[in-house]
Amino acid sequence: MTHATAPGPSTPYDPPSGPIPVIHEDAHLLVVDKPHGLLSVPGRGADLADCLIARLAEDWPEVLLCHRLDRDTSGIMVFALTKAAQRKMGRLFETKRVKKRYIARVWGEVPGVEGVVDLPLIVDWPNRPLQHVNHEIGKPSVTEWKRIAIEDGTTRMALFPRTGRSHQLRVHMKALGHPILGDPFYAEGPARDFPRMMLHAEGLKFEHPIEGRMMRLEAPCPF
Incomplete structure (x- = not known):
């Protein structure tokens, strides 16, 4: 899974306001569309207390990460509304039984129509929370990609992470030579000069942790 990262001193935390779109709700699960710029969970300090789960808890006090x-x-x-659903949903993520699809716009024109990035990742300790490729002690990290379209010197991509390392998609796209547009950590120069990071978690497919039915859920890409 991709982990939440608190903003650094060069990126003041100014989360968006407005309602959180609900994609699905039942007795066990709550699925929402998180806006960019909002932390998933609180960061360190009162100035980083505003986050997605805190906002959801106002209407769903039982909500669980x-x-x-x-x-x-x-x-x-995906959030759980019961302990049992949280436990079983967590197991689905751990055992890679949740299929994820992301949409990204990346710098440059990507050659080829599909491929796989298989590069081990680990935290870059002197520069936390950045991650980097390390073939000696990095953890296995695999991302499949498909090119969707070339757009004004950039490329729209569908990304399918097969592992869930922190910043995996961001580092893998940089390693491919095509950083994600607007990425404040891994893009440089004109590739960084965008109003937001062009990475969106578009779809999830998994078996409902309690009811057993197959769930195919989507959040429309906003860019």
């Missing part, structure tokens, strides 16, 4: 998205990533997130 199942996974996270980076602050600057938008898109679909």
Whole structure:
């Protein structure tokens, strides 16, 4: 899973306001569309207390975390409304039985129509929370990608993470030579000069942890 990252001193935390779109709700699960710029969970300090789960708890006091998205990533997130659903949903993520689809716009024109990035990742300790490729001690990290379209010198991509390392998609796209547009950590120069990071969690497919039915849920890409 992709983990939430508190903003650094160069990126003041100014979360968006407005209602959180609900994609699905039942007795066990709450699925929403997280806006970019909003932390999934609180960061350190009172100035980072505003976050998605805190806002949801105002209407669903029983809400429980199942996974996270980076602050600057938008898109679909699953929360549990019961302990049993949280436990079983967590197990689905751990055993890679949740299929994830992201949409990204990346810098440059990506050659080829599909491929796989298989590069081990680990935290770059002197520069936390950044991650980097490390073939000696990095953890296995695999991302499948498909090119959707070339758009004004950039490329729209569908990304399918097969592992869930922190910043995985962001580092893998940079390693491919095509950083995600607007990425405050891994893009440089004109690739960074965008109003938001162009990464969106568009779809999830999984078996309902309690009811057993197959769930196919989507959050429309906003860019």
